[in-house]
Amino acid sequence: SYVLTQPPSVSVPPGQTARITCGGNRIGSKTVHWYQQKPGQAPVLVVYDGSHRPSGIPERFSGSNSGNTATLTISGVGAGDEADYHCQVWDGNIDLPGVFGGGTKLTVL
Amino acid sequence: QVRLQVSGPGLVKPSQTLSLTCSVSGGSMRIDGYYWTWIRQRPEKGLEYIGYIYHTGSTNYNPSLKSRIAMSIDTSKKQFSLKLRSVTAADTALYFCARGSQGGDGVCFDNWGPGSLVTVSS
Numbered sequence: 001s002y003v004l005t006q007p008p009s010v011s012v013p014p015g016q017t018a019r020i021t022c023g024g025n026r027i028g029s030k031t032v033h034w035y036q037q038k039p040g041q042a043p044v045l046v047v048y049d050g051s052h053r054p055s056g057i058p059e060r061f062s063g064s065n066s067g068n069t070a071t072l073t074i075s076g077v078g079a080g081d082e083a084d085y086h087c088q089v090w091d092g093n094i095d096l097p098g099v100f101g102g103g104t105k106l107t108v109l
Numbered sequence: 110q111v112r113l114q115v116s117g118p119g120l121v122k123p124s125q126t127l128s129l130t131c132s133v134s135g136g137s138m139r140i141d142g143y144y145w146t147w148i149r150q151r152p153e154k155g156l157e158y159i160g161y162i163y164h165t166g167s168t169n170y171n172p173s174l175k176s177r178i179a180m181s182i183d184t185s186k187k188q189f190s191l192k193l194r195s196v197t198a199a200d201t202a203l204y205f206c207a208r209g210s211q212g213g214d215g216v217c218f219d220n221w222g223p224g225s226l227v228t229v230s231s
Contacts, residue, residue, distance in 0.1 A: 033217040042221035090215030098158030
């Protein structure tokens, strides 16, 4: 089955830019989605189809994808962005289409 | 806006069957392109795809759980359900139901229920 690898943690000072990576074999050929999950809450979709934002998600959230790495970029981070972030692809492997990365905890210093 | 809500016991004994139901409000379940999905999160772990059921009744199950899972759907009641047999402590997790939406080139989960903690313990 397809494997997605995320760093366990990323720390960024407030106001700076956070970049959270998601590694996978030729992930650049796949469509990646990103979720934000705050403690005790369900995940919320923040980027879909690689670079699109659902209604209500700030422009500070953006996504890119190339080669073996997809990246979620959050500009001007604030305390409200502190959360776990999960990447996800829908793999063509019919046995296990739903694949998530292990999640990255974003800490705003 | 679609809303999802999980219901079911919060405590299940080892070797018994975990049964959860997800109730859907605010939208139709019969629309093509929606995958009614179960996802779980074990303590301090990432998200794990359990499987989906389509409005036609077709299913896809995670191979690691396939031998123990059964999903069903009742679109008239706007519910879908999960049964996980022969549970062990390793099945203790926060269980989410979610709507998967077919996009340009794959499926993303655009609506989630709040999750239901299920503990397996005697």
